[in-house]
Structures are given as C-alpha cells and as structure tokens.
Amino acid sequence: MPYSNEHKTVLQAIMHEGALHEARGKELVIRLFKHNNTAQILSEINTKLRPLCMTIKSINCEVTGELYWIFANTVQDKTASFNSEFSQAELALLRNVYSEIVTSNSGWVSSTFCLNLCPSINLKLSKTDAEQFLLEMVNRQWLCCKDGKYYMGVRSIAELLQYFKDTYEGNLHICTLCKQELFYGDKCNKCDAIAHVYCLQNYARNHNSLGCPNCQFSTSRQNFSSSNASAMDIDDA
Template sequence: MVYGKEHKAVLQAIIHEGALPADNGKDVIIRLFDHDNTAKVLSEINAQLRPLYMTVKCTTCEVTGQLYWVFASTVLDKSASFHPEFSQAELALLRSVYSEIVTSSNGYVSSTFCLNLCSSLNLRLSKADADEFLREMVARKWLYSKDGKYYMGVRSIAELLQYFKDTYENNLQICTLCKQELFYSEKCSACDAATHVYCLENYARTHGGPAGCPTCRHPVPGTSSGTDAKDVDGAPQVETDIEMTQSSHAKRSKRRHKN
C-alpha cells in the first residue's frame, strides 16, 4: 500500500503520546486500514522515517509486560537530553533518579528517596515542584510508578539506552532469555541470572507451568505483572494519559506564570 494519510494518522497518534500502548495502536490501525497487520503498517511507517533518522520502536514495560510503540531517534544518544521546557534542576533530578534506578540491586527507587535527592542537587528545587515533575515524567512514560516506587519507563528504555550503556556500562545486566539490557528483573537466588519478569512468565507458560531459572533450573518465586500495575500508570485508555499530561502542563504554566 502507498504511504498515505492513514499511515500519517497512526504516526501522529504515536508522536502525540510519545509511547502509545500497542493495543490502542492496533485499534487505530483496524479503524484506518480495516485489517490488524500492525507489523506491516509499522514497517511502512519506518521506511518513511528512516531517512529522517527516526523510527517507531516496540518496547515492553518491564513491570507490566505491556507493549508500547515509541517514537524515537535512530541516532545514538549519549546524553539524557530533554525538551527545554524543563529546568536544569528538574533534569538534574531526573538524571539522579536514573542513576539510583540503574545502580540499585532491585531496579527501582522509592518516591520518598527521590524527593530527598533535591537536597543533594547543586540547583534549587522544592520537593513540591520535584513531585510534580516526577509525576509528569510518569505521565509521559519516562518513568513508571507503582506502590510508591519509580521504575525505568518505556520511553527511557527506547530512547536513552545508549546513554545508559555509556554511563553505567558496568551496572547493566542482560536478560537470560531475550538477551536485551534490563533494569528491573527477577533474579535467580542460585546463579544470580537476571530475567525480565514478562520473559520469565512467557517462558513458564511455554513450559506448561513454573519452569524455574532458564539458566540453572533453580525454582524462581512467582511474579505477577499485569492488571494491578496497569492501574497506576499504564491505563489502557489513551485519553487518560492525555488528560494527565494536559493537567501537568496546566500546573507547570501556572507555576511559571506565578514566578
């Protein structure tokens, strides 16, 4: 099929969200193309994006196992750079949060600890402003939040992996199954092998039940990655994410106008 307005509408939806849940993207494709061959449509879109050094990546949330379509650059980004609408203090906080997540032993950091990082920044940032900023990072899928903890978001995984490789090379682990870098994982207590939670669950399903560690077969504690987590950040309705982002923008505008 010739690249047309239908492809542009799909791409626009992805760009608007930054990270579009694949289920929502599939619904859009069905409405526009009258078929559900998402791989074909994304391939046709990426063919047009390639000369622009952009692409649509399929990235899975490490906590929920939900697949997202992320609009990202194909140029290796060695710096965690963001839109100039964010202050230097906010970006310094985000880099500190990234550092804590990557260097932690469990792949997340508590929200309380994140707010306390404000006191260690060279730039002034109140805890109230920091909390608002981090919530916006969750809404935009740069971070993921569940039960008072922050995890790496799908956009960070898709767009900033090279930055993490260059900055934290010795801290990154590789999933035993998909062989991709990971931040949050299930670790084997016997051999210390790290596996994405969703990869481990898929592996168990294909083996007809708990299959143990893919490396040494040692029993691995059961994990759940689905519905409860999605209620916090991965709400399947795109409209919810849009409303969260718009709300954050409104608060940010009011704060800056006041200042």
C-alpha cells in the first residue's frame, strides 16, 4: 500500500503525543484504514522513515505493562539530548533522577529523595519547581510515577537507551525472557535471574507456572498481578 495522508495522520498523532497508547493508536488505524492490522501500518510508516534515521518503536511500560508507540531516532550517541525549553537546573535534576533509578537495586527512586536532590545541584531549583518539572516529565512519559516512586518512562527507554548503555554499562540488566534491557523487573530469590513484570505475566499464562523461568524457583511476586497504576498516576505526598 502506498504511503498516504492516512499514514501521515498516524505519524503526526504519535509525534504530537510523544508516546501514543496502543489502544488509541489502534482506534486511529481502524478509523483511517478500516482494519486493525496496526503492525502493517507501522511497518509502512517505518519504511518511509528509515532513510531519515527515524522509526516508530513499540515499548511496554515497565510498571503497567501497557504498550506505547514512540517516535524515535535510530541513531543515538552517548549524549542525552533534551528539549531546550527546560532549564539547565531541571535537566541536571532529571539526569540525577536517571542515575538514581539506573544504579538502584529496585529500579525506582522515591519522590522525596528526588526533591532532596535539589540542594546538591549547583544551579538553583526550588523543591516546588522541581516537583512541577517532574510532574511534566511524567505527563510526557519520560518518567513513570506510582505510589510516590519514580520509574523509567517509556520515552526514556525508547529514545535514551544508548545513553544509558554508554553511561551505566555495568548497571543495566537484561530480561531473562525477552533478552532486552530493563530498569525495573522481578528478580528470582534463588538464581538472581530478572525479568520484566509483563514478561513474567505472559510466561505464567502460557506455561501455567509462577516459578522462575530460569530455575523454576518460586519468584518474589507470587500472583504476577498487573499493576493498576498508569504513567499518569502522581502521588501528592
């Protein structure tokens, strides 16, 4: 099928949202193309984008498991580039939050800890301004927040993975199931294998097993129940 105005509309919707929820993307494809073969439409768009070193990536939120479509550059380097509309102090805070998430054993950092980072940043940033900035990062899917904890957002995973690989090479983990990098997952208490929560949920359904997919030992999350949080859930505390 030739690249059409309908393809452009899907691409513009993804670019406008930054991270478009798959459910909304499917609705758009059905309305424009009268079918639900989203894989075909994304493939046709990506064929057009390939010479421009751009692509549409499908990325799962590590907290909710929900799938998003993200417009990303296929050529990444070790320099994390962020929108110039934000101040140097805000970007310094974001990089510090990234560092804490990546180097933690849990894959998250508390909102209180993030706000307490402000005095350690050379450039002036009040806790009120920092809180508003982090809220904006959640709204734009650069971060995910649940119960007062910040996790890596889908846009950061899609667009800044090479930066994280180059900067925190020794701290990145690989999902034992999908073999992709992960920042937040479920770790086996016996063999230390780690996997995305949504990968474990799929494994449990397909194999009727709650054991570790690597050693079959019962893992820390017994029921693998899906989190009800969304990337927009901000704890007010």
